[in-house]
Amino acid sequence: MKPTVLIIDDEVDICYLLSSILRSKDLQVNYVNSLKEAAASLLYEHPEIIFLDNHLPDGLGINYIKQLKQDSPDTKIVMITAFDNHSERSKAFSNGADTFICKPFTRELIYKTIDDLL
Numbered sequence: 001m002k003p004t005v006l007i008i009d010d011e012v013d014i015c016y017l018l019s020s021i022l023r024s025k026d027l028q029v030n031y032v033n034s035l036k037e038a039a040a041s042l043l044y045e046h047p048e049i050i051f052l053d054n055h056l057p058d059g060l061g062i063n064y065i066k067q068l069k070q071d072s073p074d075t076k077i078v079m080i081t082a083f084d085n086h087s088e089r090s091k092a093f094s095n096g097a098d099t100f101i102c103k104p105f106t107r108e109l110i111y112k113t114i115d116d117l118l
Helices: 012-023 035-041 065-071 086-095 107-117
Strands: 004-008 028-032 049-053 076-081 099-102
Touching: 004 012, 004 035, 012 028, 012 107, 028 035, 049 065, 065 076, 065 086, 076 086, 076 107, 086 099, 099 107
Parallel strands: 004 028, 004 049, 049 076, 076 099
Antiparallel strands: none
């Protein structure tokens, strides 16, 4: 069975790009565009990895990490954001993120992240 990945990002272009990169690594990929859609998806889907944007239309992804880890402690959380600063990195890691990626990202960085997490 292919490992599964859920992308939570409100930028559809980012979802398409990241999905394409992840599928080329033979991963099963789904994406949603809000925290509300993520909650609904996670009722029936249990991904190995979640790529989580921070600035979403219905809240900050960084504040959702603890809930994700509580519900599924083995799921790896990759925080992705265009706003890369020490404070956000620290909060993401203290909330349980496994890694932190700044936008824009490269294909090579995504490949390395997947290799490190799987």
